[in-house]
Amino acid sequence: MHNETLLDIYRFIVEKGDNGICVVDSTGKLIIQNKKMRELQGISDEEFEKRRALEIVGFNMEKGGLLRVLQDQQPILNVKTTFWNQKGQEVTLISNMYPLYSQDELVGAVEFARDITQQENMMYQPLRRYNEPLTFEIITAVSAVMKKVIEKAKIVAYSRMPVVLVGESGTGIDMIAEGIHHELREKNDMFVTLICTRDEKSVQSQLEKYIVEKQKVTFFAERIEYLSMGVQEKIVELLEKHTEHNHVLIASVGEDPFDLIQKGQLSKELYRLFSDISIYVPALRNRKEDIMPFVEDYFNRHRESYGSVIKGLTEDVKEIFLNYNWPGNLKELEVLLDDISSLITNETLVEVHMLPAHFKWKIQNIESPKNRDITKSDIFVVMNKNDLRPLDIYMNEVEDYYISRALDLFDGNVSKTASALGIRRQSLQYRIKKYTESKTSPDERLE
Structure with missing residues (x-):
């Protein structure tokens, strides 16, 4: 095969892949940025050509990612x-970056970026409340690192000092915050969550409403870096004005607060008010020993609430769970268990064929012998009687998977996706809403 033919094949693969790809040479000059990466960055083809002409590097280069790869190899x-x-x-990516070599000589670096924006938005939902106070005693974490997190959180509670909780969405930060509230020696009257990823005006008005209360309040400002700097400064003024009330202040951020301050996303004064201590809550992929206790606790509660006989996972499914990297952390695991348990009848163990189609698609590249039979072409194929399930459930699953993949291919653009599927935009929005509501418990829909 001629070199030109091979180049055409490589170009096609790079441009048609689902991952964003960015390549720089050994000096940091931008060489390749495929269409998917340009879409993620929101730049046009014309802007891309300008960047290349000015030798502007890829997004992560500005944050030291590709530069560190070039330096450290x-x-x-x-x-x-x-x-x-x-x-x-707003875009959330998970990137892998590698050095590039030709004949043992470093010639550049490449970044492969996967878009998890939709998944990340779902992970902002708090973990299930279980209709009881979220104390440290009901947190199922057994890893040494999480035991240290809880130990530090208890110290915060005993001293009533302000704290910043640092970690990714879905890790259980909201549970740690509420655990601090219930661990207070001198009990507070209310626990108020300020969800900063939503309307910042409502966050400000909530704070203004409760901060003047004579009752003692535990304020949990979730992801404060999403507030505009103007609102952050107003919150600083409010907190400094009402110090006499002895409220407890807890905040969370998604990454290192010093990086956020440098990028202008976090007010230094606001961080100072919360920063008597910082507690880093690790991602689930860095504490996989917490996966099975969470699963066991989930099914214990499922048996108590619904009278099911489910006991846990088969060894095959356990291995899949322990090899998957859980980008959505505990919240992703909880949502998956919701999907599985909704189909449980008289089964006592979750088997591979019971895993939802969308999850089978995610795990097909996991290097595990236990899931070698899961491929793109057979996730909906009925191989034996165990694969059979009610037709309406099967068809809904196919539709959900197909729409989810279509939305991924069009970066969540509803209009373009509806056009490609040959349906009206309103019809697609209805299907998305129906799918989203099916993943939400009745109690959550009432909140």
């Missing part, structure tokens, strides 16, 4: 990054 894996692109859209 070592890969950097599973880097999670959230940013606002050129079109003002």
Whole structure:
């Protein structure tokens, strides 16, 4: 095969892949940035050509990612990054970056970026409340690192000092915050969550309403870096004005607060008010020994609430769970268990064929002998009687998977996806809403 033919094949693969790809040479000059990466960054083809002419490097280069790869000649894996692109859209990526060699000589670095924006938005939902106070005693974590997190959190509670909780969405930070509230020696009257990823005006008005209360309040400001600097400064004024009330202040951020301050996303004064101590809550992929206790606790509660006989996972499914990297952390695991348990009848163990189609698609590249039979072409194929399930459930699953993949291919753009599927935009929105509501418990829909 001729070199030109091979180049055409490589170009096709790079441009048609689902991952964003960025390549720089050994000096940091931008060589390749495929269409998917340009879409994620929100830049047009014309803007891309300008960047290339000015030798502007890829997004992660600005954060030291590709630069560190060039300097250290070592890969950097599973880097999670959230940013606002050129079109003002919030995007979350997981990137793998590698050095590139030709005849043992370093010639550049490459980044492969996977878009998990939709998944990340889902992970902002708090973990299930279980209709009881979230105390440290009901947190199922057994890893040494999480035991240290809880130990530090108890010290915070005993001293009533302000604290910043640092970690990715879905890790259980909201449980740690509420655990601190219930661990207070001198009990507070209320626990108020300020969800900063939503309307910042409502966050400010909530704070203004409760901060003047004579009752003692535990304020949990979730992801404060999403507030505009103007609102952050107003919150600083409010907190400094009402110090006499002895409220407890807890905040969370998604990454290192010093990096956020440098990038202008976090007010130094606001951080100072919360920063008597910082507690880092690790991602689930870095404490996989916490996976099975969470699963066991989930099914214990399922048996108590619904009278099911489910006991746990088969060894095959356990291995799949322990090899998967859980980018959505505990919240992703909980949502998956919700999907599985909704189909449980008289089964006592979850088997591979019971895993939802969307999850089978995610795990097909996991290097595990236990899931070698899961491929793109057979996730909906009925191989034996165990694969059979009610037709309406099967068809809904197929539709959900197909729409989810279509939305991924069009970066969540509803209009383009509806056009490609040959249906009206309103019809697609209805299907998305129906799918989203099916993943939410009745109690959550009432909140």
